[in-house]
Amino acid sequence: MATGIPTLMMGYNLEDIASGIDEYLIRQPLGVFSCIAPFNFPFMVPLWFIPYALATGNCIVVKPSSRCPITQTKLIELTEEAGFPPGVWSIVHGSGSMISSEFIRHPDIKGITFVGSTPVAKQIYRDAGQYGKRVIAQGGAKNFMVIMPDADLKRTIPSLMTSFYGNTGQRCLSGANAVVVGEDDKFYREFVDTFCDAASKIKVGYGLDETIQMGPLQSKKAKERVLGYIEKGIEEGAKIVLDGRKLRIEGNLPDDCFLNPTVFENIRPDMVIANEEIFGPVASIMRAKDISQAIDIIHGNRYGNSAAIFTSSGKTARDFQYRVMAGNIGINIGIVAPMAFFPFSGMKDSFFGILHGQGQEAIRFFTESKVVIQRWW
Amino acid sequence: MKLTTASQVVSFAIETEYKIEAFYKKLAEKYKDQSEVFTSFAKESMKNKTVIQRTYQGVVSDALETGYSFEEFVVDDFIPDISVPEKASLFDVAKRALQVEEKIQKFYQIAAQMSGGLLADVPQTFERIASRIDKRKESLKSLFK
Numbered sequence: 001m002a003t004g005i006p007t008l009m010m011g012y013n014l015e016d017i018a019s020g021i022d023e024y025l026i027r028q029p030l031g032v033f034s035c036i037a038p039f040n041f042p043f044m045v046p047l048w049f050i051p052y053a054l055a056t057g058n059c060i061v062v063k064p065s066s067r068c069p070i071t072q073t074k075l076i077e078l079t080e081e082a083g084f085p086p087g088v089w090s091i092v093h094g095s096g097s098m099i100s101s102e103f104i105r106h107p108d109i110k111g112i113t114f115v116g117s118t119p120v121a122k123q124i125y126r127d128a129g130q131y132g133k134r135v136i137a138q139g140g141a142k143n144f145m146v147i148m149p150d151a152d153l154k155r156t157i158p159s160l161m162t163s164f165y166g167n168t169g170q171r172c173l174s175g176a177n178a179v180v181v182g183e184d185d186k187f188y189r190e191f192v193d194t195f196c197d198a199a200s201k202i203k204v205g206y207g208l209d210e211t212i213q214m215g216p217l218q219s220k221k222a223k224e225r226v227l228g229y230i231e232k233g234i235e236e237g238a239k240i241v242l243d244g245r246k247l248r249i250e251g252n253l254p255d256d257c258f259l260n261p262t263v264f265e266n267i268r269p270d271m272v273i274a275n276e277e278i279f280g281p282v283a284s285i286m287r288a289k290d291i292s293q294a295i296d297i298i299h300g301n302r303y304g305n306s307a308a309i310f311t312s313s314g315k316t317a318r319d320f321q322y323r324v325m326a327g328n329i330g331i332n333i334g335i336v337a338p339m340a341f342f343p344f345s346g347m348k349d350s351f352f353g354i355l356h357g358q359g360q361e362a363i364r365f366f367t368e369s370k371v372v373i374q375r376w377w
Numbered sequence: 378m379k380l381t382t383a384s385q386v387v388s389f390a391i392e393t394e395y396k397i398e399a400f401y402k403k404l405a406e407k408y409k410d411q412s413e414v415f416t417s418f419a420k421e422s423m424k425n426k427t428v429i430q431r432t433y434q435g436v437v438s439d440a441l442e443t444g445y446s447f448e449e450f451v452v453d454d455f456i457p458d459i460s461v462p463e464k465a466s467l468f469d470v471a472k473r474a475l476q477v478e479e480k481i482q483k484f485y486q487i488a489a490q491m492s493g494g495l496l497a498d499v500p501q502t503f504e505r506i507a508s509r510i511d512k513r514k515e516s517l518k519s520l521f522k
Contacts, residue, residue, distance in 0.1 A: 211381065211382065
């Protein structure tokens with residue numbers, strides 16, 4: 001994508017907008033941008049922004065997550081080795097709140113990208129707006145996976161396993177709520193049983209062992225947070241059909257940060273575990289009588305990062321794509337991650353800003369449009 | 378041995394291609410008359426290894442269904458016997474090589490079927506390698522004559 005920047009930065013022109021006068025648009029870099037990165041994808045997420053910022057002619061200052069600062073430090077070392085001019089791509093470590101407020105106030109910084117929690121995304125968006133800065137602020141998520149009665153379960157279940165349990169559920173595109181559509185109890189039961197069976201077989205252990213399918217949570221604190229949600233779900237009356245607290249870890253490892261996949265059913269949309277981002281390996285299964293009710297449930301949630309449908313019907317899929325208010329829509333896709341040519345979209349409380357990261361939107365974010373009107377005597 | 382992740386399947390394939398390369402290099406060394414054929418097979422194994430690695434790095438990512446695609450892919454039957462008996466005739470080693478090719482071809486065919494849930498590049502790569510093996514099998518069979 002970045003290597004195609006010259007083409008993507010091209011403006012456009014119109015000859016003779018009035019007699020003897022031509023008009024054209026050029027895109028120019030703005031100066032310095034900043035990037036505040038999350039812990040869960042310490043390498044990938046900053047690269048949603050950095051190549052675009054640099055290739056369009058800007059400089060960038062990256063603030064990695066304090067929980068995982070090494071990856072970006074290593075990357076900076078590689079840029080030095082590659083011969084980047086000093087200061088073009090910089091890194092600053094420290095407290096997120098202190099550094100982000102410095103980024104917001106600093107007159108040389110023209111824009112900020114942020115990926116993290118919704119409260120912080122909202123605050124950065126609001127504060128940066130006061131200083132006239134551009135912002136891409138990606139917040140939390142609660143992604144719905146809608147399973148239609150005509151879904152091919154054999155192919156759907158592996159996709160859902162990756163969606164709910166990949167990265168131990170610590171990603172903003174993870175499936176969180178599965179909505180099984182229809183009043184067919186037999187299909188519902190088959191889905192829940194197959195889902196639980198597959199989830200129970202996931203091998204949990206050391207993440208760098210390639211036989212392992214799910215690693216630990218990022219910290220003890222993260223595990224405590226997820227445990228709190230599991231307890232909350234039980235307290236609210238959800239039925240725990242697969243209890244990840246009963247640990248089955250491969251190898252002799254301390255259990256501080258591990259949890260096995262958890263599955264709840266009998267979930268009501270108003271429950272806390274159906275609404276808040278758990279950021280862990282917990283699936284909540286609920287039912288909807290039809291696609292419209294499923295969409296209403298999705299719309300009742302504050303987030304709008306992604307939503308997916310599993311179906312064999314093109315008509316139902318199109319209806320879903322048309323109606324659902326979520327930035328990234330999956331059709332028989334569990335992790336709706338746009339590739340670099342497309343923007344990483346997001347709506348509602350999952351995104352604050354106008355232009356998104358990646359794709360042509362990122363080109364517009366990192367450049368200023370300048371219109372030239374010319375006449376020669 | 379049961380493989381359950383795409384990463385394991387790719388590692389198994391790469392490791393096997395290395396073994397096959399070593400096998401053919403040994404044959405090329407030992408059977409000078411057929412050195413060219415065996416050397417080309419060894420080179421092709423390394424090409425296969427590169428293609429698999431590129432496909433994996435190019436299209437297999439955490440975003441896709443990598444972790445759970447290969448439900449219990451038992452590969453014990455596909456581990457080739459690459460030993461070369463000291464006094465084996467060309468006929469014997471060609472026969473052994475044919476068995477090696479048949480095993481690895483079967484592995485790629487099943488891997489292609491089982492990776493249908495991944496991006497199409499993955500099964501296509503496995504299929505392409507499997508079909509290329511047909512040519513190698515033909516060449517080996519000609520050594521029997």
